[in-house]
Amino acid sequence: MSTENKWKANQDKVAFAKQFPGLTLDWKACEGKSVQAVIPLTGKPGAAVVAFTDGSFAVVPPLTPEPWELGQALVDARAQLEPTHKAAYVEYDRLTKKDKDALKSARLEKIIGAIQNNLEQIPELKDRLKALVKEWK
Secondary structure, three states: OHHHHHHHHHHHHHHHHHOOOOEOOOHHHHOOOOEEEEEEOOOOOOOEEEEEOOOOEEEEOOOOOOHHHHHHHHHHOHHHHOOOOHHHHHHHHHHHHHHHHHHHHHHHHHHHHHHHHHOOOOOHHHHHHHHHHHHHO
């Protein structure tokens, strides 16, 4: 019976914790709130409890976004962030263009390399390429 009682007591505690007053489980609900404190979560490095001035709180995971998440965040929040970080956005846009240009160049080199590597094995490739170029003119 004591094991069963312990299980039930833990279940009751967890159910209450999940309904604790002020627990915020939706980021949209945090909008406009002021942060009172950020308290490290014991047992999970990087995670924290964000306590808001109105008594509500959220438990947040470590702030270790993936590179794609950072890029998408800069796109999604541009309207809010750019007025304060104009120079950083100019540089980010420059680097984004450089990355796109490098990707385009790498693709081009890969295609040209594939053609050059296959000209001997596929003699009709040259004629097909000439025909394709004529189509584009």
